[in-house]
Structures are given as structure tokens and as C-alpha cells.
Amino acid sequence: MPCEEAGLVEKSSGAKPQVIAALFSLNFFMADMQAGIGPFLGVFLLAHCWESGLIGTVMTVGGIAGMIMTTPAGAMIDATTNKRTFVIIPGIFTVIASAVILVSQGFWVVAASQVATAIAGAAIVPAVTGITLGIVHQAGFNRQNGRNQAFNHAGNMVGAALSGFLGWKFGFGAVKRLTIMWLEVQATIAVGSQLTHGGSCRNASRFLS
Secondary structure (H helix, E strand, O other): OHHHHHHHHHHHHOOOHHHHHHHHHHHHOOHHHHHOOHHHHHHHHHHOOOOHHHHHHHHHHHHHHHHHHHHHHHHHHHHOOOOOHHHHHHHHHHHHHHHHHHHOOOHHHHHHHHHHHHHHHHHHHHHHHHHHHHHHHHHHHHHHHHHHHHHHHHHHHHHHHHHHHHHHHHOHHHHHHHHHHHHHHHHHHHHHOOOOOOOOOOOHHHHOO
């Protein structure tokens, strides 16, 4: 399916099908990059005897950090010509931040993990948007961005289904390991693919809503 979709986009944008296929794959695995283990954090911490107030505090700290960083992250990504770096580095940090909670559930460790994950999530969307704009240019952006979102939501559904099954069958540890594996695949795609900004694509943030 990604190859067929890539062929259709190639005809309208001139982009190579393998580049479009890599973009589809990146978006498929991107959901966990944006959230890390956030959706499961509350349940995990409750299982480790955290009080609900402290859980709410660390999640709020992460949310505030992400909100503060959204604008400067978008500005930095707009200004750089190496947008793939802003996919790779946040991916690495999110993997580390998600894995460290398996080792320690101390308050400051979890809080730092949530801040790192939130900052990474603030960077990934404008980075992928900028890469998309550079590859297909303005004329093909709306169509390609819609397809990116379709793959992103498909990845969400598959990830949720796998998480539900693994959590039911093997417990929460399996869910966390799936999330980390998902993130590793996403970072590997970004490192190993032919994704580049495809030329000048500054001011890409105006396409974000």
C-alpha cells in the first residue's frame, strides 16, 4: 500500500516513490514519538504506588514544557535546512525517556522523562511538516499532508490494538517495550531513509493549524 500511494504522489509532485514511501512509514510510526508512554503513564505509576496527585503533577509538568517549547521549536525548524535532525534527535530522546521509567520511578526521573518527551513531541510535527513541504512543494502539500495524517492515524490504531492485546496477555511491561520498539523503528526510518527537506522550505509553520 505505501508503494502504491507513493506512486500516485510521485506523478503529482515529482518526488521519488521511495522517498514518499519513507514519509508514509515515518508518519505511521510517529504517534508514539509525540506521546511516548504518556497514555499509559498514569496506570503504570498507580501500579507502583504513586498517589493520583503526584501523577497529575508530573503529567502537568510535561504538558507545560511542551506548550512552552512549541513556538521556539517551530521557529528553529523553520530556520534550519537540516530538518531530519529534528526527527532523529527527538526520537532518540523519547526512546531514552521512555526506557528510563522502567528503571526508576522516582519523582524527578519521571518528571524529567515527561519534559523530554513533551519537547520531542513539540519538535516532531513541524519537522515532518517541513520535510513534507520540501519534498512535494506547496502545490502538492495539501494532498500529501492529508495522506500523512491517514498513515499517522492508521499507526495509532495498530499501536493501540497491539498495546491492548499485549497488555491483556503479558502485562504493562510488554506495552512499554512495544512503545520503545515503535520509537526505535521510527528513529531508524528517519536515519536510514532518503528523507531530506528537498530544498528550501522555510516558513513551513504557516501551513500548521
